Amino acid sequence: SGYLTMTVGSGGSVKLAGLLADGTKVSQSAKLLLFGDYGTLACVPFFRPLYGKKGAVGGLIWIYPDTRAVDTDWYQEWFVRWDKPSDGMDGFEALLAPCGGYYDKIAPLASHYLLSAETNAVPYYVSGLGVLPQPAAQPQWLDVLVSGARLSLPKGVKPMLAGGVYDYSGVNSALAKLSFSSRTGIYKGSFNLYYDYPSGSRLMHKTVKASYVGILTQTRDPLFAGWPEGQGAYRVTDRNPLFNRRIQRAFWLDLYAAP
Structure with a gap:
């Protein structure tokens, strides 16, 4: 998107x-x-x-x-x-x-939004092994803080190693960041993807940053009334060794006006 x-x-x-x-x-x-x-x-x-x-x-x-x-x-x-x-x-x-509409920079924002990303299964390749990202850490229905015309996300809790595994249960464990332009309606930011895999007796923890961008439109065609107010995408680079080039794969990342 x-x-x-x-x-x-x-x-x-x-x-x-x-x-x-x-x-x-x-x-x-x-x-x-x-x-x-x-x-x-x-x-x-x-x-x-x-x-x-x-x-x-x-x-x-x-x-x-x-x-x-x-x-x-x-x-x-x-x-x-x-x-x-x-x-x-x-x-x-x-x-x-x-799915288009009109962004009114004078109209007030919703009192509450949720940020949610489509989960992806693009592997991280290491030593011939394809490691999938940790789905529990990908942003899902993350509360967005609204202050006037400013949008922000709660401070993230970095995943910690506990009992031989990494714990992703903390708030915003992807350490997602969000910025919003009240003049244009464009929002953008980044979040972390995590890949955990064994290497000998150690558990390796790889972090890859994913960037996203989208746009907010309060007024849309009735056909899209049930769709999120903000629609965008994040990209992940697929480095599959079977391909002779890197492939950019895109996934949804949207802003929902909370009821």
Whole structure:
């Protein structure tokens, strides 16, 4: 789940900026287009060549002018297409459904949020062994502290070795950090992934830092009303020795407005 911001200026000029789930940056200009056949709906064309122009991501981003929510009309099979045509292992194609809305920097934030990350099973490779990350340490429904327009996380409790194993039961044992821009709605931060494995008579404890980024939108299309207010992703590098290149794998990391 990457993110894309659109800032509409005078004369229908649009500035697009964001980050794809694989870490690719987006920065470009476009024009807001109005089609008479679609009533008051307007759209922004989005296209970004990728992978040395061997692939691309693009589509039309439709906006409701009254609510400023985004729609791609799934029923008409309209999506954002992301692909790299190839018969090799790096070839892929994906149809993305933007869940977009409007970030109102004046509107108050919710009184309470929860941060939750999708668990991943990307191994850490050492001496031919693939070690899975400790799922108990990955952020799950972590309380987010709200103070005015500021979001923060509780201070983390570092995992400690006890009884021959590491204890991840402490609050925020991933030592997750969170920063939030009240001007743009973009949130970002990092947390630790832990890999425990034996080496002779010792238990090794490997720490890998994962970065994440996402965006908060209070106003969304009713189709996405049940989705989290903040949607983003974190990336983990897959260093599988069977591959001749490192692969960036992305996983959800979202902000939920608590009831």
